[in-house]
Amino acid sequence: MKRRSLLAGLLRLAALLPLPLAHGIGAWLGWLLWLIPQNAPRKLVARNLSLCFPEASPAERNALLRKNLQETGKLLLELGPLWLWRGERVLRLVLGSVTGEEALADTVREKRGAILLTPHLGSWEMAGLYYSSRHPLTILYRPSRLGLDGLSRQGRGRLGGKVVATDASGVRTLLTSLRAGEVLGILPDQDPGEEGGVFAPFFGISASTMTLVSRLALKSQVPVFLTWAERLPRGRGFILHLRVLSEVTAAGSLAESVAALNRSVEAAVRSLPAQYLWAYKRFKTRPPSAPELLY
Numbered sequence: 001m002k003r004r005s006l007l008a009g010l011l012r013l014a015a016l017l018p019l020p021l022a023h024g025i026g027a028w029l030g031w032l033l034w035l036i037p038q039n040a041p042r043k044l045v046a047r048n049l050s051l052c053f054p055e056a057s058p059a060e061r062n063a064l065l066r067k068n069l070q071e072t073g074k075l076l077l078e079l080g081p082l083w084l085w086r087g088e089r090v091l092r093l094v095l096g097s098v099t100g101e102e103a104l105a106d107t108v109r110e111k112r113g114a115i116l117l118t119p120h121l122g123s124w125e126m127a128g129l130y131y132s133s134r135h136p137l138t139i140l141y142r143p144s145r146l147g148l149d150g151l152s153r154q155g156r157g158r159l160g161g162k163v164v165a166t167d168a169s170g171v172r173t174l175l176t177s178l179r180a181g182e183v184l185g186i187l188p189d190q191d192p193g194e195e196g197g198v199f200a201p202f203f204g205i206s207a208s209t210m211t212l213v214s215r216l217a218l219k220s221q222v223p224v225f226l227t228w229a230e231r232l233p234r235g236r237g238f239i240l241h242l243r244v245l246s247e248v249t250a251a252g253s254l255a256e257s258v259a260a261l262n263r264s265v266e267a268a269v270r271s272l273p274a275q276y277l278w279a280y281k282r283f284k285t286r287p288p289s290a291p292e293l294l295y
Helices: 002-014 019-035 040-052 058-084 087-091 101-109 124-132 149-157 168-179 212-220 246-250 254-271
Strands: 114-117 137-141 162-165 183-186 197-202 205-210 224-231 238-244
Touching: 002 058, 019 040, 019 058, 040 058, 058 124, 058 149, 058 224, 087 124, 101 114, 101 183, 101 238, 114 212, 124 137, 124 149, 124 183, 124 224, 124 238, 137 149, 137 168, 149 162, 162 168, 168 183, 168 212, 183 212, 197 254, 205 254, 212 246, 212 254, 224 246, 224 254, 238 254, 246 254
Parallel strands: 114 183, 114 224, 137 162, 137 183
Antiparallel strands: 197 205, 224 238
């Protein structure tokens, strides 16, 4: 309870700040984590970077570690402004037009339905708010262990998005929305555990990967899009990237579709590695008989 109140208070305080200052404080907090060698977030990020970038030198990985911890600090502090500022003010943070959004708009206009994937890259909260302000969007989320569900649901849904949890009721709502020709917003790079997914390569490592996206895409043949909001330096705002993942829908099997999904997410992460959520145990679930990765 105390931790939940503290985090909620921190986000409300951050919402009183201009974004450059909130990002500056977040970067400073991340820098402090980088300076202290034996803290859990630093150790987790360092482990993931060593697994995913074995070709990089220790100096290169250390530089990426520092940048990533600073970006993670920005990610935390920007939640206050994104969830609590007026909608018009939040949307002004998106700079320029979104290349490729015409294809998404066409599917909505024709009521064909679409799946919009927002991996843990850049500011996925900004991406969700932007698209929910422009398209009928149903957002699937996993309840937070930080106890911020009420605040996050309100923040994510206040510009038109419909927020549903990852349970049977939520999945039924997803299916209803897809049949109505609407857009589904899904985070595709969470570890679903031993029974909730299949293993597919991600940065050359077998990663337990959700099958929901591929099952829906293969069955309904709706287009799948991948998007992320790149965080600009000094709190200037965000640039949104959008790609069509035709290989996920056109795959010949579930396994091929899931593998294509992971390849696409990996390519996006490689384009912006400092802004990925490396402080997450993506490879916690291991294939049978495979050694643990010592998280």
